[in-house]
Amino acid sequence: MKRKTDSPSSGTAGEKSRRLRISDFLRIVPDREKMIGESSSEDPKPSGSYRANALAAVLHPGIQYLKVAERRDLSDTVSLFTLVPDTERGTARLAPFGAGSCISVRIRKDGCTYRRPYSICSSPGDALPSREGGRFTSGTYRIAVKREKSGTVSEHIHAEWKPGTPVEASEPFGELLYEPLRDAKDVICIAGGIGITPFISMIKAITEGTEDFRLTLLYGIRTENDILFRNELEAASADGRIKTVFVLSDSETPGFEHGLVGAGIIRKYAPADGRNYSVFACGPRAMYGHLEKELKSLGIRRKFMRFEVSGEMHDPDAEEDYTAPDSDGFTIKVVSGGQTRSIRCGSKETLLHAMERSGIDAPSRCRSGECGFCHSRLISGEYYTPSRNDRRREADRKYGYLHPCCTFPLSDMEIDVPPPGGRC
Ligand code: FES
Numbered sequence: 001m002k003r004k005t006d007s008p009s010s011g012t013a014g015e016k017s018r019r020l021r022i023s024d025f026l027r028i029v030p031d032r033e034k035m036i037g038e039s040s041s042e043d044p045k046p047s048g049s050y051r052a053n054a055l056a057a058v059l060h061p062g063i064q065y066l067k068v069a070e071r072r073d074l075s076d077t078v079s080l081f082t083l084v085p086d087t088e089r090g091t092a093r094l095a096p097f098g099a100g101s102c103i104s105v106r107i108r109k110d111g112c113t114y115r116r117p118y119s120i121c122s123s124p125g126d127a128l129p130s131r132e133g134g135r136f137t138s139g140t141y142r143i144a145v146k147r148e149k150s151g152t153v154s155e156h157i158h159a160e161w162k163p164g165t166p167v168e169a170s171e172p173f174g175e176l177l178y179e180p181l182r183d184a185k186d187v188i189c190i191a192g193g194i195g196i197t198p199f200i201s202m203i204k205a206i207t208e209g210t211e212d213f214r215l216t217l218l219y220g221i222r223t224e225n226d227i228l229f230r231n232e233l234e235a236a237s238a239d240g241r242i243k244t245v246f247v248l249s250d251s252e253t254p255g256f257e258h259g260l261v262g263a264g265i266i267r268k269y270a271p272a273d274g275r276n277y278s279v280f281a282c283g284p285r286a287m288y289g290h291l292e293k294e295l296k297s298l299g300i301r302r303k304f305m306r307f308e309v310s311g312e313m314h315d316p317d318a319e320e321d322y323t324a325p326d327s328d329g330f331t332i333k334v335v336s337g338g339q340t341r342s343i344r345c346g347s348k349e350t351l352l353h354a355m356e357r358s359g360i361d362a363p364s365r366c367r368s369g370e371c372g373f374c375h376s377r378l379i380s381g382e383y384y385t386p387s388r389n390d391r392r393r394e395a396d397r398k399y400g401y402l403h404p405c406c407t408f409p410l411s412d413m414e415i416d417v418p419p420p421g422g423r424c
Contacts, residue, residue: 061095066084066166068081068162071161075226075228077147078144078146080121082141083141086167094140102118102198105117105168106169109156115424116154119197119282120143125210126142144194178278180212182303186214188270190283191217191282193220195284203215207236216244218266223251245265247260266294279305281306281308309368309369311367312367313389321387322384325409325410330411332344332415335414344358350405351413352404370389375396376417377402379400381409381411382409386406389406
């Protein structure tokens, strides 16, 4: 048998590290500077022609120019919008997304700019362009928008959006995504009301083969009449990996569960053989407080829980550690884009909301502390951030950065807010 011999580059890690000299590292920068100095000043090819850059531009376009292709009313308060790329304004194709993602929509109203996140409820495959019978078809996103009482953006969308309306949106983002390395193969999805939308996308992704897990949907609504996407849900139940359970809070109807989704109902529909399962939830914030306690009582590990948190922050009074300041509001000095403006912010209003209301174009996406897109610098003042929304890095806390979307003032403040630039 031929004996394997060491090549000149082989050796133990200890031998290798002994052969590396510090002078090799010290030469890296001067050597690179020398090479850069000797290179041609002419760009060998435009940066967009590098495949990595072209891919990055598709995945992270910063802003997507879309238009409404179709509108369908799902109920008195919920409408479904189909959005397609607006090639005339420069978007040739949609950014791809994973099932469970959101887009942030930007609208302008009365001189103010507002953004709101909406979950995409179509399948990831629908966003891809295709060629059918020799005809090119651009991709689509679908979002369902519920008209909220005193909801500035949702009211505007319901009043204004019709086929042909131009729409500006961010690239897709979000954390409510199935990750096979982290999540269990069985997922219990808990939806409250309009929170059904990301799960419609997941169900479509499973039936089309782009996701592979077993999904049990516990869909909480008040009455049978409030069920959205009923036809899609019933059709999907033909796939053995998908099961839908309707849970009616306000009526007892044969064939439906009754009450709130809690430990009892989750246990009833969890895998019977004791396998691990993940729990994904999307719905009103009040539902999360209840669910957290229920999931804890079931002993579900934190890594198997995922809550969709994108959406507006409301009254901080609901937080146990919040002490309301003795004031109706504060003056916030906002430094942004080389200008300084003083605005008023209610004591129970987020800094982001006050800026939008005052006509300052401040960046945001998730509006709940998760994405970091609104990251701004505190110059002075006191504030409160609910601990459940405080996803800042330790370094950000230490060096005085905050997320205006989930920050409530406790005094007059001064903050430095980066303008959104070309991003939506
Ligand atoms: S908008 Fe996402 S952290 Fe503020």
